[in-house]
Amino acid sequence: MREMRIWNPACECLGRDDLRALQLERLQRQVRIAWERLPYYAAKMRAAGVTPDDIRSLADASKLPFTEKDDLRQNYPYKTFAVPLREVVRLHASTGTTGKPTVVGYTRGDMDVWSEVVARFLVAGGLTEDDIVQIAFGYGLFTGGFGLHYGVERVGATVIPASSGNTERQLMLMKDLGTTGLVCTPTYAVYLGEEMAKLGLSPRDFKLRLGFFGGEFWTDHIRRKIESLLGISATDNYGLSEIVGPGVSGECQLKQGMHVAEDHFLFEIVDRKTLKPVADGEQGEAVITTLTKEAIPVIRYRTRDITRLMPEPCGCGRTLRRMEKVLGRTDDMLIIRGVNVFPSQVEAVLLQMQEAQPHYQLVATRDGALDNLEVKVEVSENAFSDEMKQITKFRETLQHKLNGALGVHARLTLVEPGGLERFVGKAQRVVDQRTF
């Protein structure tokens, strides 16, 4: 095994006391920026009776109001920005809970930090300048493709911006260009491995040695499958666009949790119901505060991801604490082939089409390696035409709108009214039949 290199030892091996002091200083500064330049968050602070002067210790962070995804949606597109657009050099977007996406922005300083935190987990996973990395993540508005790209370039390895899709071409590039590192969703990695085998190829025909996977839930069971199918060492990484994109945390080669870039992100775990901070090491919802963001500072963002922080130090020498793999959420969001899908997006489309009742259900299944999404919609009397071509047209229009709104292809099934369960309390809009 190659020597376990650390990209930025000054930061990644910082003493805990020094780190806490740094975090407090940065938190105070970030809160002050939000107070002065983010009216939406200042209003929340006023409503909670909190001012920047009240933050005198890290524990005081819990006095600050949460930021919800809805806050970002309501302030779309630019009211979440703390700097003028002139200073923003990059915009990205991720799935919104309804029709509009969530827009995020980066100054030059933010781009620098982004590359830095991604470089950290890439090197933690074993990447060197000699590697050739194929990024089979979609490039575009999603932060996944570009985030990894800039991180790989920062490390100095060779990046192939293959983007997603066209599996045969991916394999050809991998073989011909001598790709050593792969970046994509875990399920796509499994799929690539299986396609490889179908073509009569084996890992011995390739030079692959490393894989960096994220964007969806995946277990150690899937990790072992990927490692054996592709002959690589596979590591997990975690991030979300609202905070920075990929780069919030990533595994080192010991693969026992993902080191969080705590000098740039303040990580809290709160109880799922009470939303109060849990005891050290306990599981709960991850709440993240950006510490160095310039374009879009975000204070106590509720990620809805369930995880825990591991208080014990890691054998690799990094002092930045590790978080456990995320295997669940506190909301209805689904991740289909790496894309976030919210039931409320379906609802927004249905409400646009008067013929559809908002009685619907999302069913996620996994067929072999890849995810499938079915959207069941109850047909209403308005939608039901006696003429086949009318219903077919309605169905096609709805399918088209859903594909556009969700960003993934979902199979639409029209069902009879009453065909979907009715619920007394909150409707169960999501049925996830996949096992991870």
Place this chain on the structure above:
Amino acid sequence: MKVRQISVFIENRAGRLETVARLLGEAGINIRALSLADTSDFGILRLIVNKPEEAQAMLRQQGFTIKLTDVVAVEVPDVPGGLARVLGLLGAKGLNVEYMYAFVEKSTDKAVLVFRFDNAAEAVATLQRGGVRILREEDVLKA
């Protein structure tokens, strides 16, 4: 000259069609004619029953999605060429047929053609000029 037809939205899964048939039977409603148009996901069941209002209310109450549509019922001799003659009259006037189906009368030597027209009034006038008998609803329902 219009006959009421009930259209029922049927999911493409086992037992739905049977359920409709059973419910009608239990309610003492007789099906005079039916047609089932299908896609891979769902079907449209078109029915002419002897008690259309009762059937519509009952099926709606049972949770089915129903539409009532006006169709035209045409009587022709039950011999070869019966259908072709009618379609010829319509074609000569460029009249479009949305869909159609047919059934045979047991007490006479006649067949009944059920049509859904874009322009029912014009179609009826054309057929009558051609000497084709258009049935009234009570002729078809034989309630």
